[in-house]
Amino acid sequence: MISYQQFTLANGLQVIVHEDSSTTLAVMDIIYNVGSRDEDPDRTGFAHLFEHLMFGGSVNIPNYDAPLQSVGGENNAFTTPDLTNYYISLPYQNLETAFWLESDRMFSLAFNPQSLEVQRKVVIEEFKQRYLNQPYGDVWLKFRPLIYEHHPYRWATIGKEIKHIEEATLDDVKAFFKKHYVPSNAILVVAGKVTVEEVKKLAEKWFGPIPSGVKPMRNLPVEPIQTEDRRMEIKADVPSNRIYFAYPVLGRYELGYHAIDLMSDLLGRNESSFLYIELVQNQRIFDSLHASLTGSMDPGLLVVSGQVCEGVDVEHAEKLLLDAIERFVQSGIDADGLQRVKNQAEASLVFGEVEVLNRAMNLAMAANAGNVDFVNTEAEQIAAVKLEEVQDWANKLFVHGKKNTLLYLKQG
DSSP: OOOOEEEEOTTSOEEEEEEOTTOSEEEEEEEESOOGGGSBTTBOSHHHHHHHHTTSOBSSOSOSHHHHHHTTOEEEEEEOSSOEEEEEEEEGGGHHHHHHHHHHHHHHBOOOHHHHHHHHHHHHHHIIIIIISSTTTTHHHHHHHHHOSSSGGGSOTTOSOHHHHHTOOHHHHHHHHHHHSSGGGEEEEEEESOOHHHHHHHHHHHTTTSOOOOOOOOOOOOOOOOOSOEEEEEEESOSSOEEEEEEEOOOTTSTTHHHHHHHHHHHHSSTTSHHIIIIIIISOOEEEEEEEEOOOSSSOEEEEEEEEOTTOOHHHHHHHHHHHHHHHHHHOOOHHHHHHHHHHHHHHHHHHTSSHHHHHHHHHHHHHTTOTTHHHHHHHHHHHOOHHHHHHHHHHHSSTTOOEEEEEEEOO
């Protein structure tokens, strides 16, 4: 259990405090409820670009990293389709430095052409290096639009294409900030060697004066129920052939999600999973095979991906993979296996709560999903999953009309 107390400032900023006197650290985690799903389809990549711009300096603090490093602190951030997360870890005695830094850039981020150009180049280079210039890097750039026809999950967090970042103007950036980076659209978690009283004083001092702004109303298009199988092929200069299957599933906080998650663990989490034993260990059809969920807030995907062994025909490998999934549905789900993956999932939860920063992030994400206590009920929900539920979801998901296939083939 992660203990916490929470309060909300007059400007709408939700604040959560987790006290842990056993550590010498204080951490601050702030989530802005904006991700790539909130972007204009013709101006994508802005949430990720903004993650970079937030480190470009504010009106009063031109160099964000310097004062933090001078007090022994570290920071980083990440963007997902659903949210943008910023976090700081520092000695507890210097907690106010974190409040000063985060509040100043929320209130008065510096907008100037030079900062935009610097961060634009960084993001464009990242786009090229991670997505265009390495083997299989463009898998999700190309696979997402096949799977999602209407929902904004159809583009990756980096954006649809480089030109959307290349053409971003300073006015575009300012508008994005004004709309999404406001107290009423943020959640602040402070954890570690702190007290609720201390955090209340600092939150009121540093964040209280910031105008609340208008919390954006999210009205995203709903993805229609998939009724037909879809497939595509890519040929490129890659070392091996790969096969990707993607099946539509529930969102991260919907009832039934944990049953599907445990089913994916049984199917292909590690070397003790059904697919690995069948097609990697026993038959040597694949060099590697994995199954996992995307874990997105809105309905996501169960993804099965495998690298085909050299010399094995891809069509043959695809057929054997489908046959193995069918055998899994028919006879691969049992009570002992379910208990094993439950134990693994619960151990991962416990291990993930060892570091105070992870606890802070978990609290922030649960709050962003609508209920802070999600963070303390997940183990109970996992334990409560019944064998029949897992079997029922397997029967529902692995059927004709629900499969998206991408064959990533090497040239020649």
